[in-house]
Amino acid sequence: MDKIDEAIVELLEVDGRLTHREIARTVGLSRSTAAARVQRLIASGQVIVRGAVHPAVIGRGELAHVSLTLGGPAAPIAAAISRRDDVPFLSLTTGTYGLVAEVRAGSAREIDQTITELRSLDGVLGVNTLTYVEVVRDVIGPVGDVRTDIDDVDRALLRTLQDDGRASYVDLAAAVGLSPAGARRRVVRLVESQVVRIGAVVRHSGQDRQSAMGLGVRLSGRHEQVVAALTAMKSAIFVARTVGRFDVLVTVRAFSNAQLVDSLDAVRALPGVAAVESWTHLEVVKESYAAGFVAPELGNSPRADAGRLTVSIDAEGSSE
Incomplete structure (x- = not known):
């Protein structure tokens, strides 16, 4: 990716349904050139636009970060863990722990059961677990409390958006009978009420210019000012308060080692930060937030919005 591609990706991370015209206006391209770049990025598989549903909506409101100490090659262990529906994120990392995973489950007891099963895998010497208290920033998924109830039509829309976050409103309508x-x-209501966040996911293969680093932050006092400062950092793509060996868990993104060093030093320099541990994400093995959520069969039953007059819509970008 060049710098223009990077700018486009940053826009799509914020709003994966931006039209080509809106993207072109922001980055200074023609609409056709912006469309070609977006299509190339998505076709390459390096950038995927998906709808990430709030964990509470899919009955998996308990989240944990699990670091695994390995006694052998990481690849076969990663392959086994990646098949689990309750592990949406898994990465090969540097440092003491060869793998880090995010676990999502319906209860603390289910988290405990998953940790037990991970610890029992051949080649896993031990695990270290952080429990999430609050996810404050996430460029992929929605954060905060869900502020609306959803019905079967909403669930069908969410499942379709999980498959393709840039599906046109025409295609979405056809899929759910609206x-x-x-x-x-x-869709607007689901996004505004924090049920779903539609954005770009960048596949970090270790071969592209973009790198990601995890930071475990220990505090010397209250968390509020430190968390606010971390959330405001442009390079921070994930910030969560945790219970365990760290008080705050952060993921920062950069396009060079020098930028990673700058981000690390910026975190160390924050008042209230007592210590920082870091690890590099060498390869993201799995990053899928659709697991565990299946849309209902809608059949041919009538819908409240079905049959209404279709108004004209923008025929480009996510609406074409």
């Missing part, structure tokens, strides 16, 4: 205008209204 008018395009009705589909648009529902």
Whole structure:
């Protein structure tokens, strides 16, 4: 990716349904050139636009970060863990722990059961677990409390958006039995109420210019000011308060080792930060937030919005 691609990706991370015209206006390209770049990035598989549903909506509101100490090659262990539905994120890392995973489950007891099973895998010498208290920033998934109830039509829309976050309103409408205008209204409501976040996911293979580093932060006092400062950092793509060996868990992104060093030093320099441990994500093995959520079969039953007059919509970008 060049710098223009990077700028486009940053826009899509914030709003994966931006139209080509909106992207072109922001980065200074023609609409056709912006469209070609977006399509190339997505076609390459390096950038995927998906709808990430709030964990509470899929009954997996308990989250934990698990670091695994390995006694042998990481690849076969990673392959076994990646098949688990309750592990949406898994990465090969540097440092003491060869693998880090995020676990999502419906209860603390289910988290405990998963940790037991991970610890029992051949080649795993031990695990170290952080429990999430609060996810404050996430460029992929929604944070905060869900502020609306959802019905079967919403669930069908969410499942479709998980498959393709840039699906047109025409295609979304056809998939769930709504008018395009009705589909648009529902998607806007789901996004605004924190049920779903639609954004770009960048596949970190270790061969691209973009790198990611995990930071475990220990505090010397209250968390509020430190967490606010970390969340405001442009390079921070994930910030969560945790219970365990760290008080705050952070992921920062950079396009060079020098930028990673700058981010690390910036965190160390924050008042209230007592210590920072770091690890580099060498390869993201799995990053899928659709697991565990299956849309209902809608059949041919009538919908509240079905049959209404279809209004004209923007025929480009996510609406084409």
